[in-house]
Amino acid sequence: MANMAQSIRMALHYGEKHLDVKDVFGQDVGAPMGGVFTATQGLETSWNTPLDERGIVGTAMGIAMTGDICVAEIQFCDYIFNTIDLLKIAGNTNWVTNGNVSLPLVLMTPVGAGIRGSVYHSHSFDAIASRLPGWKVVMPSNPLDAYGLMLSAIKDPNPVMFLKPKALMRVRGEELIPGEPANEKELKAMIDQPVGGSAGWKAKWPNLEEHLVEIGKGKITRQGSAATVVTYGRHVLMCNQVADDLKKEKGIELEVIDLRSIYPYDWELIKTSIKKTGRVIFVNEDTEVTNFAEHLSYRVTQELFYELMARPKVLAGKNLPGIGLHANLEEASVPQVPEIKEEVISLLQEIP
Amino acid sequence: MGKKLATQSTSQSRSKSKSKSKSGSSGLPLSKQELTKIHDLMVKSRALEERMIKIYKVGEAYFWIGGPGEEAFGVPLGMLANKGQGFDHDWLHLHYRCSPTLIAMGMDFLTPIRLIMNKATDKCTGGRNFSNHYSFPEWNVAPVTSPIGVQYSIGIGTAWAQKRRKAKGITIITGGDAGSAEGDFASGLIWASRKGSELPMLITVQNNKWGISTHYDEQHGEAHVSDRGIPFKMRTAVINGNDPIESYIRLGEEMAYIRKTGKPVVLEASVSRLFGHSSADGVNRRDELDCLEEFEKLLLKKDVLTEKKIKQIKDDYDKEAQNAQIKARAELSPEASTIWDHFYVNSESGDWRDF
Ligand SMILES: Cc1ncc(C[n+]2csc(CCOP(=O)(O)OP(=O)(O)O)c2C)c(N)n1
Ligand SMILES: [Mg+2]
Numbered sequence: 001m002a003n004m005a006q007s008i009r010m011a012l013h014y015g016e017k018h019l020d021v022k023d024v025f026g027q028d029v030g031a032p033m034g035g036v037f038t039a040t041q042g043l044e045t046s047w048n049t050p051l052d053e054r055g056i057v058g059t060a061m062g063i064a065m066t067g068d069i070c071v072a073e074i075q076f077c078d079y080i081f082n083t084i085d086l087l088k089i090a091g092n093t094n095w096v097t098n099g100n101v102s103l104p105l106v107l108m109t110p111v112g113a114g115i116r117g118s119v120y121h122s123h124s125f126d127a128i129a130s131r132l133p134g135w136k137v138v139m140p141s142n143p144l145d146a147y148g149l150m151l152s153a154i155k156d157p158n159p160v161m162f163l164k165p166k167a168l169m170r171v172r173g174e175e176l177i178p179g180e181p182a183n184e185k186e187l188k189a190m191i192d193q194p195v196g197g198s199a200g201w202k203a204k205w206p207n208l209e210e211h212l213v214e215i216g217k218g219k220i221t222r223q224g225s226a227a228t229v230v231t232y233g234r235h236v237l238m239c240n241q242v243a244d245d246l247k248k249e250k251g252i253e254l255e256v257i258d259l260r261s262i263y264p265y266d267w268e269l270i271k272t273s274i275k276k277t278g279r280v281i282f283v284n285e286d287t288e289v290t291n292f293a294e295h296l297s298y299r300v301t302q303e304l305f306y307e308l309m310a311r312p313k314v315l316a317g318k319n320l321p322g323i324g325l326h327a328n329l330e331e332a333s334v335p336q337v338p339e340i341k342e343e344v345i346s347l348l349q350e351i352p
Numbered sequence: 353m354g355k356k357l358a359t360q361s362t363s364q365s366r367s368k369s370k371s372k373s374k375s376g377s378s379g380l381p382l383s384k385q386e387l388t389k390i391h392d393l394m395v396k397s398r399a400l401e402e403r404m405i406k407i408y409k410v411g412e413a414y415f416w417i418g419g420p421g422e423e424a425f426g427v428p429l430g431m432l433a434n435k436g437q438g439f440d441h442d443w444l445h446l447h448y449r450c451s452p453t454l455i456a457m458g459m460d461f462l463t464p465i466r467l468i469m470n471k472a473t474d475k476c477t478g479g480r481n482f483s484n485h486y487s488f489p490e491w492n493v494a495p496v497t498s499p500i501g502v503q504y505s506i507g508i509g510t511a512w513a514q515k516r517r518k519a520k521g522i523t524i525i526t527g528g529d530a531g532s533a534e535g536d537f538a539s540g541l542i543w544a545s546r547k548g549s550e551l552p553m554l555i556t557v558q559n560n561k562w563g564i565s566t567h568y569d570e571q572h573g574e575a576h577v578s579d580r581g582i583p584f585k586m587r588t589a590v591i592n593g594n595d596p597i598e599s600y601i602r603l604g605e606e607m608a609y610i611r612k613t614g615k616p617v618v619l620e621a622s623v624s625r626l627f628g629h630s631s632a633d634g635v636n637r638r639d640e641l642d643c644l645e646e647f648e649k650l651l652l653k654k655d656v657l658t659e660k661k662i663k664q665i666k667d668d669y670d671k672e673a674q675n676a677q678i679k680a681r682a683e684l685s686p687e688a689s690t691i692w693d694h695f696y697v698n699s700e701s702g703d704w705r706d707f
Contacts (some may be wrong), residue, residue: 083471120415321481324686325470325477325481326685328685328688
């Protein structure tokens with residue numbers, strides 16, 4: 001079973017082979033490294049850029065303007081902040097040109113904490129990304145979805161931001177990517193660059209097939225009727241665990257929704273679930289003040305107010321300037337399993 | 353490990369070098385006292401970095417990044433800096449390979465070791481940041497930041513404030529070769545060199561030929577990063593940063609020029625990256641020229657030091673570094689509740705739950 005780094009790599013290979021991707025680029029994206037998380041190893045179209053994030057985003061926009069298809073990377077989303085005005089322009093180009101000019105590009109970047117990445121390898125970007133109208137924003141929680149979302153992102157005529165939960169890059173999925181060999185070791189031997197380096201090495205790609213995850217469509221990962229938990233990225237795994245624990249310990253069944261797309265988002269899925277449960281908590285790790293979940297929560301109060309049995313909750317990262325390196329600090333800064341569980345229990349206990 | 357860097361032979365300068373020889377009995381252009389001082393600090397800095405790498409390797413730190421291989425440049429820079437707080441002292445905007453400079457300025461071993469081990473006693477970051485991310489207001493040492501290159505624009509501000517006062521201090525900036533592609537580097541050049549508003553800045557680049565896994569040639573078209581100062585009519589220099597004698601003399605000259613004229617210099621130093629980029633790429637010794645080994649060979653040849661003396665210096669610092677680790681190990685970790693500390697100055701709360 002592929003891990004997420006391998007699945008992204010396979011999606012990019014599928015992209016360059018079948019979807020006309022002409023460039024995959026960013027810092028240390030090409031040989032010899034193939035990306036700091038190895039997600040671009042062995043690709044034919046990958047190359048290394050100067051250490052210049054604005055150059056990377058600008059280049060992607062220019063390539064897209066010509067109609068060529070590219071996937072660009074910002075090495076860590078912590079370093080994307082000096083490109084914000086270019087991201088604004090990428091988002092508003094189709095709109096401001098009256099539909100004359102569109103920018104079909106994919107920008108991928110690792111996000112989130114969970115690897116003891118300290119202040120500058122732990123930022124999240126989903127809340128800010130949701131404030132860049134004109135972009136589509138996706139964030140997978142497992143390798144198969146990463147593959148399917150990447151192919152959809154490449155095919156989409158709009159700028160798409162592909163947020164990679166960095167703590168999940170080595171996590172394996174439960175479902176095979178179509179064409180992927182069932183044996184993990186076999187896959188590794190085919191597409192993982194040998195430790196010695198990239199010289200003389202070529203990936204042997206499996207015969208991959210198209211698999212699309214529609215942008216804007218979420219997924220129910222645990223079914224239940226006690227309360228709805230809406231999340232994405234690595235917090236899907238944590239929320240699933242909370243659901244499993246509560247089921248085992250108390251027989252309580254939560255409904256967990258993996259949003260997968262942050263914008264546009266699957267309102268129908270959220271709405272249907274909340275109508276069933278009457279209780280909802282939104283969980284993510286970006287900072288809590290003007291968090292994207294606050295928009296969802298607001299919408300819930302406007303459209304589902306009289307169906308609610310409890311106040312909607314948002315559990316997100318503390319509104320801090322950064323995430324400290326020591327485990328005590330990191331764990332106190334972004335939601336962890338025990339805190340999610342506690343919040344869910346208090347949501348369940350609320351009497352309307 | 354004795355591979356010579358090609359850059360050694362290209363060592364050159366566009367400013368006239370007028371290194372006056374104060375040659376001692378060794379026949380080298382520095383006194384014996386200066387040579388042994390430089391050597392001592394280089395050994396000390398290396399001992400610290402090797403200890404920090406060990407701390408990482410045994411799992412007592414999450415991450416290591418640092419400056420082994422840059423001692424021949426960093427130590428002279430620290431020795432020559434006018435250390436202190438306030439406008440009449442230099443401001444230093446350093447990056448994450450700056451331990452040699454800070455050791456030369458007098459940093460002890462406990463401070464960096466507490467930092468890499470994220471102890472509550474880590475006075476630079478409170479257990480929050482990666483190794484070598486120092487901040488020493490008492491020495492005008494600006495915070496080392498992870499985002500590459502920002503020091504080249506932040507340094508403009510300290511130089512501006514110094515210039516306003518006609519202060520004695522200058523602004524010193526260090527950074528990597530790859531990082532000079534960031535717009536901040538261009539900002540530094542443009543702002544430092546405006547006619548009539550020139551700033552007292554020593555803008556340096558430590559060219560180790562790599563940005564993580566990407567070679568210099570794949571990132572730059574210019575022969576030397578420092579050449580980018582030429583169209584701005586800035587004084588530029590390329591030095592062999594693997595040679596502590598050349599570094600000491602040339603840095604001294606360039607700093608004297610800045611102190612005298614108030615005008616900026618762009619200086620590039622070729623250095624080695626002895627243990628790769630960071631713990632992320634394995635932190636194993638690389639086959640690059642080792643400035644310390646080379647310097648020791650020279651000092652032995654010129655009878656400035658003996659093998660025995662060198663070994664003793666090294667053993668003493670190794671011991672000191674080990675003791676610092678033992679001491680730090682016994683210290684407390686930062687408490688979860690400290691995450692809100694220093695959100696604002698003077699303990700004003702930034703937690704909305706308190707509003
Ligand atoms: C703005 C920014 N982009 C990317 C990174 C990730 N990164 C850390 S070090 C590095 C390479 C730096 O190379 P160079 O400037 O030559 O310095 P060296 O590490 O070689 O001393 C990169 C890309 C970063 N820290 N900051
Ligand atoms: Mg470099």
